Amino acid sequence: MEWLETSTENCPVQLTLGVVGEKWSLLILRDACNGVRRFDDFRRHIGLSEAVLSDRLRKLTAAGILRATPYRQPGSRSRNEYRVTRKGWDLWPVLVALKQWGETHLGDESASVLDLRHERCGAPVSLVAQCGAGHIGLTPGEVVATPGPAARLRS
Amino acid sequence: MEWLETSTENCPVQLTLGVVGEKWSLLILRDACNGVRRFDDFRRHIGLSEAVLSDRLRKLTAAGILRATPYRQPGSRSRNEYRVTRKGWDLWPVLVALKQWGETHLGDESASVLDLRHERCGAPVSLVAQCGAGHIGLTPGEVVATPGPAARLRS
Numbered sequence: 467m468e469w470l471e472t473s474t475e476n477c478p479v480q481l482t483l484g485v486v487g488e489k490w491s492l493l494i495l496r497d498a499c500n501g502v503r504r505f506d507d508f509r510r511h512i513g514l515s516e517a518v519l520s521d522r523l524r525k526l527t528a529a530g531i532l533r534a535t536p537y538r539q540p541g542s543r544s545r546n547e548y549r550v551t552r553k554g555w556d557l558w559p560v561l562v563a564l565k566q567w568g569e570t571h572l573g574d575e576s577a578s579v580l581d582l583r584h585e586r587c588g589a590p591v592s593l594v595a596q597c598g599a600g601h602i603g604l605t606p607g608e609v610v611a612t613p614g615p616a617a618r619l620r621s
Numbered sequence: 622m623e624w625l626e627t628s629t630e631n632c633p634v635q636l637t638l639g640v641v642g643e644k645w646s647l648l649i650l651r652d653a654c655n656g657v658r659r660f661d662d663f664r665r666h667i668g669l670s671e672a673v674l675s676d677r678l679r680k681l682t683a684a685g686i687l688r689a690t691p692y693r694q695p696g697s698r699s700r701n702e703y704r705v706t707r708k709g710w711d712l713w714p715v716l717v718a719l720k721q722w723g724e725t726h727l728g729d730e731s732a733s734v735l736d737l738r739h740e741r742c743g744a745p746v747s748l749v750a751q752c753g754a755g756h757i758g759l760t761p762g763e764v765v766a767t768p769g770p771a772a773r774l775r776s
Contacts, residue, residue, distance in 0.1 A: 469655040469735075470666055477734055478723025479651050479716055485727075487644060496634050500624040500766060511625055511775070556722050558761045559748050561634055563714040568633025571708055572640075578769030579632055580624075584752035585765045593714050594751045597739035602757065606713045610740045611655060614733030620666070 467613045473620035485529050486557065490514050490522050495554060496561050498532060500580070503547040523548060531557065562593050622768045628775035640684050641712065645669055645677050650709060651716050653687060655735070658702040678703060686712065717748050 474480055486492055493512050502508055509519050526532040531554035534546040562582070569577045582591040595604040629635055641647055648667050657663055664674050681687040686709035689701040717737070724732045737746040750759040 469652070470657060470662055472734070474648070474667060477651070478721075478727060478732070479719045480648055480723075481727045482719040482723040483644075483647060487642075487647075489638075489642065492638060492642075493629070493635055496632070497624070499761070502625060507625055512629060553726055555761050556725060557718075559718040559750065560715060560722065562750065563712075563718045563748070564634045564637040566633075567711055567715065568635075568637040570711060572633060572636045574771070577633070578771040579627070580772070581767050581769035583765050583767075584754065584756055584759060585763050587752060587754045587756065589753035589756070591750055591752050591759060591764050593718070593748050594757075595714065595717065595746055596749045596757070597742060597746050598744035599739065599742045601739055601742065601744070602751070604739060604746060606654070606710050608740050609746050610738050612736050612738075614736035616729070616733040617735070 467617055467619065469611075469613060471619055472613050473618045475620075476616065476618065482560075486526075486531070486560075488522065488525070490518060491526060492557075492561065492564070494519070494522050494526060495531065495550070495557060498548055498550045498554070499558060499561065503549060505545065505548075508548075526554075530554075559593055562591075566593060622772055622774065624766075624768060626774055627768050628773045630775075631771065631773065637715075641681075641686070641715075643677065643680070645673060646681060647712075647716065647719070649674070649677055649681060650686065650705070650712060653703055653705045653709070654713060654716060658704060660700065660703075663703075681709075685709075714748055717746075721748060 494508060497508055497511055502511060509516060527534050530551055532548040533551050534548055536544045537547050538544045584591055594602055596602045597604060649663060652663055652666055657666060664671060682689050685706055687703040688706050689703055691699045692702050693699045739746055749757055751757045752759060
């Protein structure tokens with residue numbers, strides 16, 4: 467089967483974008499990964515409307531990417547804090563990959579806005595492609611992509 | 622400086638999403654990375670309108686992610702083929718990261734739709750976080766994120 471013959475319906479890239487591909491969703495997750503938890507903090511920092519933020523937080527929570535937990539400040543009504551779940555942290559490589567591309571291709575302006583370092587040794591962190599036999603730093607040209615067993619013919 | 626105090630204006634994640642974050646753009650790139658080159662092939666395989674496809678191809682080409690080169694079939698007018706540039710291939714980790722999350726979290730349906738293998742040894746390929754000192758397979762919990770030298774205070 468060739469790629470063009472496959473159905474895109476169960477493509478994991480497409481399905482994942484169906485969950486987090488809406489504008490703002492990944493930026494909310496970016497902030498949540500950096501410790502932002504409260505509605506007003508997300509809203510002011512990212513700069514989006516209350517209605518859109520509410521909608522995206524609801525969707526990210528429904529998808530199990532964020533978890534809402536109530537908190538109450540003295541004299542205020544109960545509100546939710548949002549924390550990244552394990553499932554949400556599994557999207558961290560998507561954010562790092564977007565970050566790396568921006569740093570490489572969108573100029574000095576955006577390089578080193580956020581510094582990622584290995585906690586234990588202090589060395590800078592990056593994403594690399596690795597194969598199961600331990601070869602590291604593979605380029606796309608060294609990787610062969612073929613339809614796998616779950617590929618279906620498109621109708 | 623704390624993350625919440627930083628301006629998001631030069632955040633590389635945000636700037637990159639400004640280039641490829643529109644719906645369909647990453648799916649067009651996915652197809653292009655899998656060898657799709659022609660307008661009608663993109664349109665039929667991805668299932669989007671001519672107007673949207675034209676617009677997204679124009680933007681991806683303007684951003685230097687795809688390169689248009691003319692071709693002509695006998696009896697037809699000249700048309701463009703679209704190929705992934707080096708800059709475009711640098712977005713490949715974004716696609717692989719989205720793929721990995723979908724395969725892990727969106728069920729058996731989408732696992733192994735596309736099989737990535739190291740050409741030389743045949744072992745399956747995945748993305749991992751690595752530090753400059755050679756520690757491999759870092760989890761987000763082992764990585765410290767702090768505003769870097771390019772971080773600016775938000776106004």
